[in-house]
Amino acid sequence: MYADIVTIFPDYFAPLDLSLVGKARRAGLVDWRVHDLRDWTHDRHRTVDDTPYGGGAGMVMKPEPWGEALDQLLAEAWSTPTLVIPTPAGVPFTQAMAHELAAAPHLMFACGRYEGIDARVAEHAASRMPVREVSIGDYVLNGGEVAVLAMMEAIVRLVPGVVGNPESLVEESHAVGSGLLEYPSYTKPMHWRGLDVPAVLLSGDHGRVDAWRAARSLERTAARRPDLLPPTQD
Numbered sequence: 001m002y003a004d005i006v007t008i009f010p011d012y013f014a015p016l017d018l019s020l021v022g023k024a025r026r027a028g029l030v031d032w033r034v035h036d037l038r039d040w041t042h043d044r045h046r047t048v049d050d051t052p053y054g055g056g057a058g059m060v061m062k063p064e065p066w067g068e069a070l071d072q073l074l075a076e077a078w079s080t081p082t083l084v085i086p087t088p089a090g091v092p093f094t095q096a097m098a099h100e101l102a103a104a105p106h107l108m109f110a111c112g113r114y115e116g117i118d119a120r121v122a123e124h125a126a127s128r129m130p131v132r133e134v135s136i137g138d139y140v141l142n143g144g145e146v147a148v149l150a151m152m153e154a155i156v157r158l159v160p161g162v163v164g165n166p167e168s169l170v171e172e173s174h175a176v177g178s179g180l181l182e183y184p185s186y187t188k189p190m191h192w193r194g195l196d197v198p199a200v201l202l203s204g205d206h207g208r209v210d211a212w213r214a215a216r217s218l219e220r221t222a223a224r225r226p227d228l229l230p231p232t233q234d
């Protein structure tokens with residue numbers, strides 16, 4: 001998986017070189033380049049935004065630098081990329097979408113700031129490549145950078161070979177399949193600050209352990225994310 005990330009804040013992406021994602025890059029399993037949108041401006045002030053037509057607060061990112069950036073990155077691409085545009089007005093980013101994007105050979109991320117990017121940029125890009133306008137949750141960030149960090153981490157760990165034990169991808173929360181939240185986990189010591197590890201986990205009875213974990217998953221999901229429960233039959 002290869003990604004081009006376009007932003008006016010390239011420094012936001014330095015942490016991608018840490019931890020599992022950075023290790024995957026050094027292992028040659030994934031790679032990315034971060035580009036400064038202002039490199040595609042031509043005025044002295046390297047302007048990337050302007051006031052909104054129709055009025056209102058905030059600034060809108062101008063289409064011309066984005067058009068030139070996407071033209072150039074598309075011309076350099078060896079296969080048609082998928083363009084991901086983070087926006088609070090997007091469709092929800094899910095584990096299923098992370099799996100789809102992890103299978104794409106080339107992603108492009110267009111990080112908007114302020115009140116977003118002139119809507120013609122996505123419209124025009126859609127005539128050249130698949131475009132996904134995506135939100136990471138029902139809250140507002142100042143720009144797409146933090147959303148792209150979150151999406152890159154979710155995507156990169158699904159690339160084959162990145163996570164050491166693929167079993168750990170199966171059981172975790174939001175695993176496509178069960179759709180339930182993960183059960184609680186415990187490690188040593190057995191007694192800690194007056195709290196004990198549930199006895200069933202020490203029993204060595206895998207059937208009882210599995211049944212206990214399934215019950216805790218269901219209980220947690222009902223309490224925290226009832227929207228994830230399968231519809232009940234009448």
Ligand code: 6GU
Nearest residue numbers: 086087136139141143147
């Ligand atoms: Cl993807 N971008 C911004 N700016 N805010 C968000 C978001 C994305 N997802 C949730 N809030």
